[in-house]
Each structure stands twice: as C-alpha cells, then as structure tokens.
Amino acid sequence: MTEALQNLFWILIFPGFLFTIVLGLAACWIVRKVSALVQWRVGPPLFQPFYDVMKLMGKETLIPQDAQRTVFIGAPLVGLAGVLLLSTMLWRITLAESDFVGDVIVAIYLMILPSLALILGSSASANPHATIGTSREMKLVMGYELPLVLAFVVVIIKTASLVEPGRQLSLVAIAQNAPVLSISGMLAFLASLLCIQAKLGFVPFDIAESETEVASGIIIEYSGPLLAIWKIMQAMMLVALPLFLVMVFLGGIGRSGWSLVWGIGKYVLVLVLIILIKNTNPRLRIDQAMKFFWVYCGIALVAAIILASIGNYYGINWL
C-alpha cells in the first residue's frame, strides 16, 4: 500500500506531473523572454505561461460538428500521458538511478507518442487546414526519427566499451559518460539537437503548426481546456527532451552539490541553443526539411557511426 502511494506521489507530484509542469512553464517563459530579447523587445512577465493555461482552462470548449468526438477529445490526453510517463522515467533515472535494461528504447518510443497524438487529434478534427498540418507532421516524424535513432546508435557504440557488459542499453550507465567530447559524438549531438527542435515544433521545423500559413495547422480546431492540455504537453516536452539529450550526450545531471549545478547548467545550455536556432532561422518547406534530415543529417550520422566504430575498435577515444 505505501509502495503504491509512493509510486503515485512520484508520478503525480514529484518528479512527475506537477514538478514537470511548473518547470516546463518556466522553460516556456524563458523561450518567450529570450526570443523577445533577441528581437529587442521587453517580452512577457514571468507568470505569463501560467496565466495562459489558466485562462484556457476557463474558456468554452468547442467541438466541430463533423469531428470524430472520441478521438478529438482523447488525443490530447494520450499525448499528455506519453510525455508524463517519459518525464517521470527520466527524472526517476536522474534522481534515484532506478532503471531497467533497454530504457533507451522505451524512451525513444515514448518520445514519438506526443507526435502521434497530434496526428490523431488533428485528423479527427475535420478541418482542411488541419489535414494539411497532419500530412506535414507525418512526413516530419518520418524525417526526424531516422537521424534520431542513428544518433543514439552512435552513443551506444561510443559507450559500449566503457560500461559493464549487459548494460549498454541502460540510461544510467550511458549517462555516466559524455560522448559529446569526441568527433562522432559531437556530430550526433548536433543532429539530434535539430531533431529535438522538430519534435518540439519550433522554427525552422514548425511546418505543421505554421500560424500564418495554415492558421495553426494541427491544433486549429482545439479551444479551451483541450488546447490547454496541448500547451501543457508542449511545456512538459520542453523539459523532457532537453533532459534526455543531457543524459545521453552530455553526461547527465548529478544528484548533489556542484554536479547538480553543473547539470542544470547543461540543461540551460541545451535550451538556449534551441532558442537561438529558433530565432535565427526562417521556416523551412516540408520537402526541404525531409531533404535536410534524410540526406544531410543521414550522411553526417553514417560518417559518425563509422568514426565511432573505428575509434571503438582501435581504442581512440576522441574519434
């Protein structure tokens, strides 16, 4: 009984739902504030993302007449559940080192869930703009999943010789090393940073949600509390995905003292890199994005895998 309560506390309050929401909305504020500063504006006040979510919770929910009601309402909840599971898992691994073999694979699958939920929800909403957004999101998912998995393959090759046998696929073991301090690891880190950018739906990869072009695309028909759930989901992804990058590439977050501070610094570094990419690039077309992910990222990552294998075989760590 107490164990069940303990698990519930982990999932719902700390470090799962509540903690990640608060952190995610703060990260949202950082994104908007830094964007504003880059554009020489003042930017929103600290609690702006909280006000936004609170306001959306109090608004009317409109459901289109032709929409498939169950899927339309269920999709945001599925997406939220996926990202909640992902963030709880990553925080538990960071804070308590409780892991299981193959959690990297589980994390990769959980990271696709929000995108799938978006695709489901928008295709259920019976709107032509949403249909365009759906098709773009599908193509984008197909585009970035391949380089993302290849980047993790590089990490697994790099760390295979450093961790004890049988734990090559466990995040706790991988997070002890920082593969970014080598040529192949650096290539993989940069490629997966851009994939994360696409997963978060930020410029230059906000093709599915382009506000001025297809009028918010995939979330066009959502209003009120359902829209608030999408916003919360995106805020939580803003915590979970950079945290995953930090754990896989940059050596993870420590549990006490300076290593904790240094770990938070790494998270902020990844976040600021994402924001700067967001603010210095125009939106790509979907064919350009596909070409970028498959051709350029693909070639770079194949080169990285070859370099990592050579380095692993001859014992050269910096390769």
Next chain:
Amino acid sequence: MSWKIWSLKKSVWVFHVNTGACNNCDIEIVNLLTPKYDVERFGIRLVGSPRHADALLVTGVVTAQAAGRLREVYRQTSKPCVVFCVGACANHTGIFNGAYHVVGPVDKIIREVDPKAIIAYVPGCPPKPEAMISGVVKALSVL
C-alpha cells in the same frame, strides 16, 4: 471577480479579421507587435485561429461578401470573447456610408448573431497604436 475573468485579463489572445479594410488599420495592428509597442508585455498575442482567440480585432466596413464570414468567425470563437471595431470604417462605415457594397457596420452584424456581445470601439483613420492599447484596457476593465 472570478478566476476566469482575472486570467482572461492577464492573457488576451487576438485574432485579426479583415472585412474589407484598406490595409491601413491592419498595418497599425501589426505595429503593436513591434519592439516600440510590444504588447506581449501585457500577454497579448496574435493567434492564427479564431478557436484560440479571446478578442476579435475587426477592421473595415463589412462588405456584403464579408458579412457571412464575420458571423461565422464570431460563432467559431470560444466565449467569453470581446470584439474590437478598429478604425472609422468598422465603427460607423466611415466614408463608405451608404455605398452599394456595404452592409455594416461591424456591431450591427455581430449583434445579429449575439445581441449580448461585448463590443469596444476604437475610432481613428487609422487609430494610433496607443489608442488601440487604451481601447483594450478600457474594454477589459468593464468585464
């Protein structure tokens, strides 16, 4: 004051509807987002879909073609919402008063859909960005 209205005042998302304006008011609306005025300080944001909006910024005399669309956009907006008539044309059809293509002004069309709609008027040709901010503040204070 309930928490719904309180949070609505803190974060107003705006959808821009052009019902046949000459683009002058539209330029002044976009001007609000530039570094000089930066309405994101007050939590005001332009959004791409009326479903997300809390306020409709309507510009232009309502032409015969645009009237149906304006009614539809108002129905699609999730309530509570505020309608802003921006510019002389939107307020009382301005210099186009009595022209063959005009069925407006905006408040008449909106009242056909919802007699109890909250409508704010920002006069001027075009209104200054300061006037629009002042209009938003006044409209929100009566909510």
